[in-house]
Amino acid sequence: MxxxxxxxxxxxxxxxxxxxxxxxxxxxxxxxxxxxxxxxxxxxxxxxxxxxxxxxFDREEIEAIIADWKELAEQLREDRATFSQAETASYAPSNDEPSNRFVKSLQDGLAAIEKSNKSMQEYVDGFIEKLEEAKRSIGRTDDENANALGSANVNEV
Incomplete structure (x- = not known):
């Protein structure tokens, strides 16, 4: 690392x-x-x-990178579900002030983790969109270059 x-x-x-x-x-x-x-x-x-x-970038490289970032996005979604389950399952073992305060701080911490996770998800999803647009742009450029070369070969004959 x-x-x-x-x-x-x-x-x-x-x-x-x-x-x-x-x-x-x-x-x-x-x-x-x-x-x-x-x-x-x-x-x-x-x-x-x-x-x-x-x-x-080249086509194969960007496809592999998009797959990596999509995998990361899925891991973030799985983590978020885990945080939600932990928050729902958190309850005080007794109805006294220290237990209630502990559970409240635990739930506040889980909510902060969930908020951070949501922010990371938005960042990753936005980056995936940009990578996919770059992939489309690479495809258009490759197609335009291929067409230009094809036109040049026809004109030379």
Missing amino acids: MSEESWYSTIIREAAEGVSATDAVNAVMPGGMAVAGAVKAAADAAVGLGAVGSWS
């Missing part, structure tokens, strides 16, 4: 130099987990440093 500093540095380098999409996704998903807030901070830092670059 990458340390926070190393993957943060990787994001900034990628923004400046442009790297493959697989490397970029691996940098933001150490151990299979999305680190949304830190990724945004790294991207903001790269922009603040005036870094300009791009990630390169």
